[in-house]
Each structure stands twice: as C-alpha cells, then as structure tokens.
Amino acid sequence: MTVPPELFDSHAHLHFPGFDDDRDAMLARARAAGVRRMLTIGTDAATSRDALALAAREPGVWATVGVHPHDAGESDEAALADVERLATEPRVVAIGEIGLDYFRNLSPPDVQARVFRRFLAFARRLGKPVIVHCRDAHAETLAILADERVDEVGGIMHCFSGDVAIARRCLDLGLLISLAGPVTYPNARALPDVARFVPGDRLVIETDCPFLPPQGYRGKRNEPAYLAITAARVAELRGEPLDALARRTCDNARRLLRVD
Ligand SMILES: [Zn+2]
Ligand SMILES: [Zn+2]
Numbered sequence: 571m572t573v574p575p576e577l578f579d580s581h582a583h584l585h586f587p588g589f590d591d592d593r594d595a596m597l598a599r600a601r602a603a604g605v606r607r608m609l610t611i612g613t614d615a616a617t618s619r620d621a622l623a624l625a626a627r628e629p630g631v632w633a634t635v636g637v638h639p640h641d642a643g644e645s646d647e648a649a650l651a652d653v654e655r656l657a658t659e660p661r662v663v664a665i666g667e668i669g670l671d672y673f674r675n676l677s678p679p680d681v682q683a684r685v686f687r688r689f690l691a692f693a694r695r696l697g698k699p700v701i702v703h704c705r706d707a708h709a710e711t712l713a714i715l716a717d718e719r720v721d722e723v724g725g726i727m728h729c730f731s732g733d734v735a736i737a738r739r740c741l742d743l744g745l746l747i748s749l750a751g752p753v754t755y756p757n758a759r760a761l762p763d764v765a766r767f768v769p770g771d772r773l774v775i776e777t778d779c780p781f782l783p784p785q786g787y788r789g790k791r792n793e794p795a796y797l798a799i800t801a802a803r804v805a806e807l808r809g810e811p812l813d814a815l816a817r818r819t820c821d822n823a824r825r826l827l828r829v830d
C-alpha cells in the first residue's frame with residue numbers, strides 16, 4: 571500500500587454540528603487519507619469557542635476565531651468582544667473567517683463592512699494572519715483589504731472564486747490563494763486557469779467542509795478526507811506531481827500560520 575502524501579486542510583468547520591455523530595471517525599478518515607493538519611474555522615462567537623475547544627484536544631488541529639459576514643448582523647458588541655478575547659489563545663492561529671458576502675446578503679452590507687474592518691484592524695494589532703471570505707464582492711473586499719493594510723499580517727483568500735485578474739490582485743496584497751472543491755467541477759469557470767497561474771509558494775488547498783464537496787461527492791456532506799481529490803485535480807491542472815503539490819501547499823499553510 572502506498573502512503574498518501576501529507577496534506578493540510580486550510581479551511582474546515584470540523585466543530586460544526588453536522589459532524590457531531592461521527593467526529594472521531596471523520597478525523598480518523600482524514601488522517602488515513604494523509605490530512606494530518608487541519609484548520610477549523612469559527613464563524614461567530616459560539617462557533618469560535620467550539621473551534622478552540624476542538625483544537626485544544628486534537629493534535630494537528632488549530633483554530634481560527636472570527637465573525638462570518640452572514641453572522642455580522644446578528645453579532646452584538648458583547649459577541650464581537652468575546653471573539654477578540656478568544657483570539658489571544660495560542661491555539662488560535664488566525665482571525666476569520668471574515669469578509670463580505672453579497673451573494674446571499676444575510677447581513678446588511680454596511681454591517682458586513684464594519685465588522686470586516688474591525689477584525690482586520692484587530693488582527694494587525696494582534697499580529698495574526700486573516701482568513702478572508704468573499705462572495706460576489708471582490709471589488710469592495712479588495713479595497714478594504716488594501717485600506718486596512720492586510721499585507722502587514724498576511725492571510726488566505728479562502729475558497730477562491732474569482733478569475734486570474736482578481737487572483738493577481740490578491741497576490742499583490744500579500745495573500746495566499748486557497749482552492750476548494752469547486753476547482754474539481756466540470757463547470758469550474760476560471761478556476762483551472764487560476765490553479766495554473768498562482769505561484770507554487772502562494773497556493774493552499776481546503777475543503778470548507780461540511781460544505782462544497784468535490785466532484786464525485788456533490789450533494790453529500792464534505793469532509794477533510796476528500797481533500798485528496800482536490801489536491802489531485804490541482805496537481806493535474808498544474809502539471810505537477812501530487813507529492814510536490816502536497817508538500818508545497820502544506821509548507822505554505824504552516825509558514826503563514828506558524829504551526830509545526
Ligand atoms: Zn467562507
Ligand atoms: Zn468556511
């Protein structure tokens with residue numbers, strides 16, 4: 571039996587209730603598939619607390635804390651302050667996910683922007699990188715990232731959904747680009763070009779599980795073990811051996827997040 575290459579899932583929601591029934595088995599499947607390191611992502615005060623609790627007890631799992639644009643409207647000052655308090659814990663290695671989502675617009679755009687800016691400024695004071703969520707809001711997101719000097723802390727544009735021109739602007743801002751399951755879809759639009767364009771030292775990969783399963787698992791719950799499918803597709807698009815792609819994306823995530 572060949573040993574699968576080591577992978578880093580740079581964006582997962584392992585602490586979400588969808589995994590409550592089989593979390594240990596899911597983590598075991600991840601490790602068996604080579605996914606030895608995972609970043610579990612908070613989206614509001616409660617899920618940030620859960621993310622930290624999971625990271626505290628699971629080797630190879632680190633947490634982020636933040637307020638997702640969907641949750642920005644529902645988060646009062648006490649909730650935002652709670653997230654900031656959690657952020658100082660050593661097992662919390664980045665701030666996020668934060669950003670703008672004009673696709674579903676579950677929070678008013680001005681509230682999304684205010685919360686996004688607040689956490690970008692906070693991340694800069696704290697000296698931790700950021701995990702950015704952006705859907706149908708590239709112009710505004712890039713403008714805010716530049717304005718809040720994201721290059722001082724760095725970060726990841728997660729589940730990248732733009733084209734090569736937008737990818738170039740993200741790279742200019744000092745961000746890494748993360749590709750998720752959609753790069754494996756037959757209708758992946760600009761993503762294959764993006765996969766070929768991003769320099770090897772600026773690329774990471776993710777599942778965003780339980781959401782966005784790769785081709786072959788669409789309509790099902792996603793989990794970190796399926797990261798191998800996305801890794802294989804990205805390596806194929808780049809004309810790169812899977813081992814090399816795995817090592818580089820893993821090194822890039824470890825360097826940004828400063829984890830072993
Ligand atoms: Zn997201
Ligand atoms: Zn997410």
